[in-house]
Amino acid sequence: MGEKGEVFLARVIVLTSGKGGVGKTTSAAAIAAGLALRGKRTVVIDFDVGLRNLDLVMGCERRVVFDFINVINGDAKLNQALIKDKRNDNLYIFPTSQTRDKEALRRDGVERVLDELKENFDYIVCDSPAGIEHGAITALYFADSAIVVTNPEVSSVRDSDRILGILASKSRRAEHNLEPVDMHLLLTRYSLERAKKGEMMSVEDVKEILSIPLLGVIPESESVLRASNTGTPVAFDQESPAGRAYLDAVARFVGEQREMRFVQPERRSIFRTLFGRA
Amino acid sequence: MAGNLVQGALFTVMVVRAETLRDPAFEAELGEQVRRSPRFFLNAPVVLDLRGAEEFTREAEFVEARDRLRRHTLTLIGIQNSQPGQAEAAASAGLASFAPNSTQPRGTRPAEPAPTATAAPPRPAPSVAKSRLVTQPVRSGTQIYVRGADLVVAAPVSAGAEIMADGNIHVYGVLRGRALAGASGDAEARIFCSRLEAELVSIAGRYLVSDQLPPEQRGFPVQIALVDDRLTIERN
Numbered sequence: 001m002g003e004k005g006e007v008f009l010a011r012v013i014v015l016t017s018g019k020g021g022v023g024k025t026t027s028a029a030a031i032a033a034g035l036a037l038r039g040k041r042t043v044v045i046d047f048d049v050g051l052r053n054l055d056l057v058m059g060c061e062r063r064v065v066f067d068f069i070n071v072i073n074g075d076a077k078l079n080q081a082l083i084k085d086k087r088n089d090n091l092y093i094f095p096t097s098q099t100r101d102k103e104a105l106r107r108d109g110v111e112r113v114l115d116e117l118k119e120n121f122d123y124i125v126c127d128s129p130a131g132i133e134h135g136a137i138t139a140l141y142f143a144d145s146a147i148v149v150t151n152p153e154v155s156s157v158r159d160s161d162r163i164l165g166i167l168a169s170k171s172r173r174a175e176h177n178l179e180p181v182d183m184h185l186l187l188t189r190y191s192l193e194r195a196k197k198g199e200m201m202s203v204e205d206v207k208e209i210l211s212i213p214l215l216g217v218i219p220e221s222e223s224v225l226r227a228s229n230t231g232t233p234v235a236f237d238q239e240s241p242a243g244r245a246y247l248d249a250v251a252r253f254v255g256e257q258r259e260m261r262f263v264q265p266e267r268r269s270i271f272r273t274l275f276g277r278a
Numbered sequence: 279m280a281g282n283l284v285q286g287a288l289f290t291v292m293v294v295r296a297e298t299l300r301d302p303a304f305e306a307e308l309g310e311q312v313r314r315s316p317r318f319f320l321n322a323p324v325v326l327d328l329r330g331a332e333e334f335t336r337e338a339e340f341v342e343a344r345d346r347l348r349r350h351t352l353t354l355i356g357i358q359n360s361q362p363g364q365a366e367a368a369a370s371a372g373l374a375s376f377a378p379n380s381t382q383p384r385g386t387r388p389a390e391p392a393p394t395a396t397a398a399p400p401r402p403a404p405s406v407a408k409s410r411l412v413t414q415p416v417r418s419g420t421q422i423y424v425r426g427a428d429l430v431v432a433a434p435v436s437a438g439a440e441i442m443a444d445g446n447i448h449v450y451g452v453l454r455g456r457a458l459a460g461a462s463g464d465a466e467a468r469i470f471c472s473r474l475e476a477e478l479v480s481i482a483g484r485y486l487v488s489d490q491l492p493p494e495q496r497g498f499p500v501q502i503a504l505v506d507d508r509l510t511i512e513r514n
Contacts, residue, residue, distance in 0.1 A: 132419075158438060161417050161438065162418040162419045165420050165439075168417070209436070211415050211433075211434060
């Protein structure tokens with residue numbers, strides 16, 4: 001941990017939101033896949049002890065032997081628990097326990113595991129549970145960067161605001177007065193049509209309330225449900241608008257400039273206009 | 279040398295009227311207030327105003343009042359506006375006598391200077407406490423309380439955030455949360471903001487919720503003051 005001259009140390013990224021069901025796990029999987037596609041050695045960790053989903057979304061639920069809690073408790077070694085993704089050699093998944101609950105996440109154990117992971121990876125993506133209690137706080141505690149996943153909807157925006165306050169006060173960087181956690185907004189399940197009709201908050205509305213840089217806008221897309229059900233991170237789906245949006249977000253995260261697609265009206269074919277599909 | 283022993287100082291203290299202690303609703307209401315803002319009330323000093331409460335004449339009554347307030351995490355430190363008999367009884371209970379302060383009408387006793395060292399005049403009181411300046415957005419769920427001074431926020435205040443100050447509150451940004459100025463009773467405190475979208479505004483305990491704000495002022499830079507016991511909102 002910490003900044004040691006020019007040496008690039010693994011960056012810990014947390015996907016958090018406060019609100020449940022906004023797309024943290026989908027986004028964690030997609031962003032980890034996006035980073036791996038760029039040649040970065042990436043591990044994605046499930047912090048949602050007791051309600052684990054990451055293994056399903058990544059398609060490795062049938063290969064889980066040992067998990068995060070086993071490693072924290074010393075019952076297994078890290079390399080026994082890590083699962084290599086079959087589609088990309090740079091991508092690893094670290095599942096969590098389904099039988100325990102979040103009390104099993106001890107901060108010192110998590111720190112030890114993260115330190116070990118930092119030696120072997122470029123990016124460590126932490127998929128946080130919903131809420132603002134122990135599980136969510138542990139997931140964000142060691143983060144260098146935070147991607148706050150938000151739906152363009154009032155409850156989600158309020159909860160994201162809350163989690164931003166918590167990142168600024170209860171993260172390790174905040175407690176030790178280090179450079180603050182680098183925060184980004186990821187707007188998910190966005191529909192331009194509904195925003196124009198006033199049924200949904202606009203990108204500008206959300207940006208104004210949350211006042212953090214926008215990393216990306218992920219359009220509402222059926223491909224996301226398909227991706228979850230087939231255990232394929234949506235970023236691997238080249239034809240999906242959501243997948244492409246995630247890849248754009250990853251590009252911006254590593255410093256590239258990308259235009260925001262899906263927030264300008266897209267040219268629509270006559271069939272789409274007739275049948276009104278997004 | 280002896281001048282260093284005792285210095286003058288200014289403090290802001292809450293005042294509780296002794297006659298409200300008799301009210302059966304007092305405990306419940308105070309309990310509710312403390313539950314909502316525990317940090318504000320924790321170990322906060324309180325002065326008991328004895329106007330209209332001539333029956334407080336025995337040391338035991340002051341001890342009982344102190345215990346009752348202690349149960350709500352408040353610390354009773356003194357009395358004010360007492361009759362001659364009451365002052366002695368209060369002193370026996372370890373309570374100090376305070377002169378009437380500027381936000382209340384003057385009592386019959388002349389104001390007395392703070393105790394001073396005998397040999398040399400006391401050092402001048404330290405200047406008024408420095409205003410607190412906040413430059414990061416005040417996020418939902420955050421509570422800020424500035425004791426004895428003004429609060430200046432040069433950033434947005436989110437819905438679900440609560441900012442409080444004994445003095446004035448200035449928000450150079452949009453105010454979406456709750457703002458409580460004059461929190462310890464200073465009715466001259468004001469609230470200033472660049473854009474009014476507050477959930478609740480309050481000065482010295484009088485408040486208006488969002489629904490009660492005049493619609494023509496929403497979204498504009500305003501100044502809120504307490505005039506004749508009513509909150510007034512004026513365009514800045």
